[in-house]
Amino acid sequence: MPGTDSVRGGWTAIEYALVIGLAVVIVGTVVLSVMAFLGDDAPTGKTTGQQRFHCLKCNYEFDALEAYPDLMSEGGFGPTTRLDCPKCKAAGTCVRMLQCPNCGTFFVSEQAKLGIVPGSGQDVPEICPKCKTDYHRWFRKKR
Numbered sequence: 576m577p578g579t580d581s582v583r584g585g586w587t588a589i590e591y592a593l594v595i596g597l598a599v600v601i602v603g604t605v606v607l608s609v610m611a612f613l614g615d616d617a618p619t620g621k622t623t624g625q626q627r628f629h630c631l632k633c634n635y636e637f638d639a640l641e642a643y644p645d646l647m648s649e650g651g652f653g654p655t656t657r658l659d660c661p662k663c664k665a666a667g668t669c670v671r672m673l674q675c676p677n678c679g680t681f682f683v684s685e686q687a688k689l690g691i692v693p694g695s696g697q698d699v700p701e702i703c704p705k706c707k708t709d710y711h712r713w714f715r716k717k718r
Contacts, residue, residue, distance in 0.1 A: 626652050627672040629683045635662040636672070636681070654684075654693045675703035676713050 626639040639652055642661045646652065658669040670687035674680070685699045686692075701710035 628669040630660040630669045632665045632668040633663040677708040678706040680705040
C-alpha cells in the first residue's frame with residue numbers, strides 16, 4: 576500500500592522526515608532566540624522601553640506610562656507627542672526623550688525641541704550627551 580512502507584518500528588519515511596523537520600525548526604528557533612538574547616547587536620541596544628518625557632519649561636522629567644496610563648490604551652505616544660507637565664501644569668510643554676542605544680542615557684531630542692517632525696527631511700543630529708553616540712547613525716548601522 577502506498578505510504579505504508581515502514582522503515583523502522585512501524586514509522587513511514589514521511590513520518591521520519593516530518594519528525595526531523597520539526598526537530599530542525601525547534602533547534603533553529605532556540606539557537607536564534609539565544610543569539611538574540613545574548614547578542615549585543617540587538618536593534619534596540621540598551622533601551623528599556625520607557626516613555627520618558629521632559630518639560631521644556633520647568634525641566635521636570637517623568638515616565639509617561641506612569642503619569643498618563645490612559646494614553647497608552649489610546650494608541651501610545653508618537654515622536655511628536657507633547658504632553659502637559661504634571662509638575663508645573665504647563666500645557667503641551669513636555670516632549671518625548673530619546674534613550675541612547677549605546678549607554679542607556681535619556682536625553683531631550685533636538686528635533687522635539689525645535690518642533691521638527693521626524694522624516695520631514697529636516698533631520699537634526701541626535702547626539703547622546705554622555706557617550707556622544709549619534710542616535711540615528713547607531714540604528715542605521717544595525718540594519
